[in-house]
Amino acid sequence: MTAVILLASVMPIVLADGADDGIGIVIDIDEPENSCPVIYQDPTQRAWYPNDQTWYTATKYGECQTNLYGDEYCVVPERGNYVFKGETLTYYVIVEDANGKDDIDFTRLENLGACSEIAVPTVIPTPYTTWSAYAQAKFGISAWNANTMALYKCKVIVASQTESQREIVVQTTDGDATCNSENYGIVEESKEFISFNPDLSVDLVGTINFGSVVPGSVATSTPIRIENDGDDGVVMDMYIDADDYFTDTNNEEAICGDGNGIKHDRFSYYASKGSINSGRNDNTVPGLGEPSGICIARADEYTLMPSHSGEIADMCRVINYIRGGSFLTEGDYMSIRFRLDVPSNCEPASYTDGEFHVVGRVL
Numbered sequence: 001m002t003a004v005i006l007l008a009s010v011m012p013i014v015l016a017d018g019a020d021d022g023i024g025i026v027i028d029i030d031e032p033e034n035s036c037p038v039i040y041q042d043p044t045q046r047a048w049y050p051n052d053q054t055w056y057t058a059t060k061y062g063e064c065q066t067n068l069y070g071d072e073y074c075v076v077p078e079r080g081n082y083v084f085k086g087e088t089l090t091y092y093v094i095v096e097d098a099n100g101k102d103d104i105d106f107t108r109l110e111n112l113g114a115c116s117e118i119a120v121p122t123v124i125p126t127p128y129t130t131w132s133a134y135a136q137a138k139f140g141i142s143a144w145n146a147n148t149m150a151l152y153k154c155k156v157i158v159a160s161q162t163e164s165q166r167e168i169v170v171q172t173t174d175g176d177a178t179c180n181s182e183n184y185g186i187v188e189e190s191k192e193f194i195s196f197n198p199d200l201s202v203d204l205v206g207t208i209n210f211g212s213v214v215p216g217s218v219a220t221s222t223p224i225r226i227e228n229d230g231d232d233g234v235v236m237d238m239y240i241d242a243d244d245y246f247t248d249t250n251n252e253e254a255i256c257g258d259g260n261g262i263k264h265d266r267f268s269y270y271a272s273k274g275s276i277n278s279g280r281n282d283n284t285v286p287g288l289g290e291p292s293g294i295c296i297a298r299a300d301e302y303t304l305m306p307s308h309s310g311e312i313a314d315m316c317r318v319i320n321y322i323r324g325g326s327f328l329t330e331g332d333y334m335s336i337r338f339r340l341d342v343p344s345n346c347e348p349a350s351y352t353d354g355e356f357h358v359v360g361r362v363l
Contacts, residue, residue, distance in 0.1 A: 035097060035098035035099050036097075036174065036176070036178065036179035036187050037095050037096060037097040037103075037104055037172045037173070037174050037179070037187055038095070038096045038097075038187070039093050039094070039095055039107075039170050039172055039187070039188075039189045040093060040094040040095075040096070040139040040140055040141055041091060041092065041093045041094075041139065041170070041189075041191060042092045042093070042094075042135075042138045042139050043138075044138055045067050045068055045069060045092050045138075046089070046090065046091055046092075047067055047071050047072075047073030047088075047089070047090040048073060048074060048075075048079075048083070048087065048088070048089055049071075049072055049073055049074060049087065049088045049090075050074055050087055051084060051085065051086030051087045051158075052086065053084070053086075053362075054084065054087065054362060054363070056288055056361070057076065057237060057287075057288070057361055057362065057363045058074040058076055058363075059074070060287060060288060061076050061077075061078065061237075061287075061323070061363060062074045062075050062076035062077070062079075063075050068121050068123075068124075068125060068134075069092055069118065069121060069153060070121075071090055071153075073090070076363055078235050078324065078327055078363055079235060079363045080195075080232065080233035080234060080235055080329070080330075080363075081192075081193070081194055081195060081232075081233060082194065082195040082196070082198050082232050082233060082234055083156075083158045083194060083195070083196055083197075084158060084196075084197055084362070085158050085159060085160045085162075085197060086157070086158060087158050088155060088156060088157050088158070089155070089156040089158075089168075089194065090153060090154065090155045090156070091109070091115075091153075091154040091155075091168070091170065091191060092151070092152070092153055092154075093107070093115070093139075093151075093152050093154060093170050094135065094139050094141060094149050094150070094151055094152075095107050095149065095150050095152060095172045096141065096145070096148055096149045097148055097174055098148055099148075099174070100147060100148055101146075101147065101148055101149060101150045103174045104150060104172060104173075104174055105172075105173045105174055105175045106172070106173060107150075107152045107154070107170065107171065107172040108154070108170075108171050108172075109154045109156060109168065109169065109170060109171070110168075110169040110170075110171050110188065112156050112162075112168075113154075113155070113156065113157075115152040115153060115154035115155075115170070116152065116153055116155075117150050117151065117152055118151055118152065118153045119151070120144075120146075120151055121134075131144060132144035154170055156168075158196060158197070160197065162196040162197060163196055163197050164195070164196065165193055165194070165195045165196075165232065166193070166194060166195075166196055167190055167192075167193055168190070168191040168192050168193070168194055169188050169189070169190050169191065170188065170189055170191060171187065171188045172187055172188075173187060195231070195232035195233070198230060198231040198232035198233075198234050199230055199231045200230045200234060200236075200360070200362060201228075201229035201230050202226065202227070202228065202229065202236065202238075202358060202359070202360040203225075203226075203227040203228075203229040204224055204225070204226060204227075204358060205224060205225040205227060205333075206222065206223060206224035206225055207222065207224070208221045208222065208224055208338060208356070209221060209222045210338075210340050213340065213342050214342065215342055215343065215344050215345065215346040216342060216343070216344035216346075217342050218339060218340070218341055218342070219339070219340045219342060220337060220338070220339050220340075221337050221338040221339070221340070222337070223335050223336065223337040224335075224336055224337070225333045225334070225335055225336075226238060226271075226318070226328070226333060226334050226336055226358055227328070227331070227332070227333035228328035228329060228330055228331065228332055228333070228360060229330075229331075230330050230360075230362075231330060232330065233329060233330050234329075234330050234362055235327055235328070235329050235330075235362070235363040236327070236328050236360035236361060236362055236363070237287055237288070237317065237326050237327055237360065237361045237362075237363060238317070238318045238326040238327075238328055238334070238358065238359070238360050238361075239287070239288070239289050239312055239315035239316060239317055239318065239326070239358070239359045239360075239361065240269065240305070240315060240316055240318050240336075240356065240357065240358050240359075241264075241305060241306045241307065241308045241309075241314065241315040241316065241356070241357050242264040242267055242305040242306070242307070242308055242354070242355070242356050242357065243264065243307075243308050243354040243355050243356075243357075244263065244264050244307050244308070245259060245260075245261035245262065245263055245264070245354060246261055246262045246351045246352070246353060246354030247260060247261035247262075247351060247353045247354065248261075248349040248350050248351050248352070248353065249352070249353045250349075250350065251347075251349050254347045254348075254349035254351070255345065255346070255347050256342075256343050256345070256346035256347060256349070256351060257343035257345065257346060258343075261351060261353075261354070262340070262342075262343070262346070262351050262354075264305050264306070264307050264308070265304055265305070265307075266340060266341050266342070266343065267304075267305040267338055267339070267340055267356075268298070268302035268303055268304050268305060268338065268339045268341075269302060269303055269305060269318075269336055269337070269338050269339070270301060270302050270303070270336065270337055270338075270339070271318045271319055271334050271335065271336040272334060272335050272336075273319065273325070273328075273332075273333075273334035273335070276319060276322060276325055277301075277319065278297060278301070278303055278318060278319045278320075278325075279297050279301030280297060280301075280321045280322075281295060281296055281297040281303045281316075281319065281320050281321055282296055282297070282320070282321050283295045283296055283320050283321075284320070284321055285317070285320050285321060285322060285323050285325065286317055286320050287317040287320065287326065287361075288312045288313060288317070288361060289306075289312050289313060289314065289315040289316055289317045289320075290313060291306040291314055291315070291316065294306045294316065295316035295317065295320055300339075302339045303316060305338075305356070308355075308357050312359060312361060315357075315359060318334065318336070319334070327363070328360070338356070
């Protein structure tokens with residue numbers, strides 16, 4: 001009975017006189033619905049690389065390696081979320097278009113430049129044995145499909161005119177009107193916020209005043225504050241030194257010790273920051289400054305001031321016995337006071353022509 005019903009529904013048969021008849025069938029096959037491209041990121045491989053200036057702290061306090069995609073990068077744990085002119089940020093994304101990867105027109109970082117398609121890595125880190133397994137774990141795709149997916153590298157080279165906090169957005173398009181965002185065919189996904197070229201500033205708050213001293217005495221100054229007055233979470237490593245001599249501009253022949261002025265090694269300093277201080281300075285973490293045998297606290301816990309040469313290599317890292325001792329984040333400060341061992345053969349004069357120098361090196 002079932003077979004008869006099916007047959008009758010398609011082609012009626014009249015057996016009495018042998019006549020037959022048929023009915024036409026209409027089948028409409030539409031164009032497949034356009035699929036907009038989708039972006040996936042590998043956040044574990046986002047790479048930062050320093051410029052010529054930040055290279056020194058990056059290699060001193062961080063580790064620089066080559067990542068899965070063959071690009072060099074550095075990791076400095078204390079560094080904030082900021083970049084400076086000449087530094088680079090690199091992102092790695094997979095763009096998938098169900099209509100085929102050839103349907104992808106372009107991929108870029110919004111207002112920062114185009115992304116380039118790159119080959120799939122051939123050396124896969126353990127415990128993954130294939131690129132597809134890695135991509136599933138790191139990008140969050142269901143499976144790698146070379147027909148519908150393409151791998152891109154998006155590299156930002158920071159320019160001097162790029163300023164303030166910006167949202168990093170990866171954009172891609174296949175040019176179809178149904179994928180339009182703001183009428184220019186873009187599908188976008190926000191990645192993170194980054195501060196570009198934040199202001200750098202070191203502020204010295206207070207006045208160094210030893211008061212009136214007498215030859216052969218020891219005098220301690222009023223304290224001052226060394227403050228990181230920069231923006232956007234910038235971290236600085238702090239260094240200090242002194243001019244060779246402090247002289248009297250009104251009496252250039254005034255003798256104090258072994259010359260016509262007070263020599264730098266008659267001054268010393270003591271810095272404190274929270275629970276730590278420079279009283280334990282032993283130069284085991286000198287940072288970028290390594291004056292031999294100088295930046296070590298004496299028995300009185302004061303550290304001698306080195307001679308100013310204009311080079312950080314000749315300065316004392318203010319607190320140098322612990323890795324983060326001299327790091328100051330934005331708005332952070334350390335208190336510092338100075339001691340003067342007044343030479344016994346020091347003529348009465350006003351020895352004010354000289355300076356202490358404080359330098360902050362950004363991480």
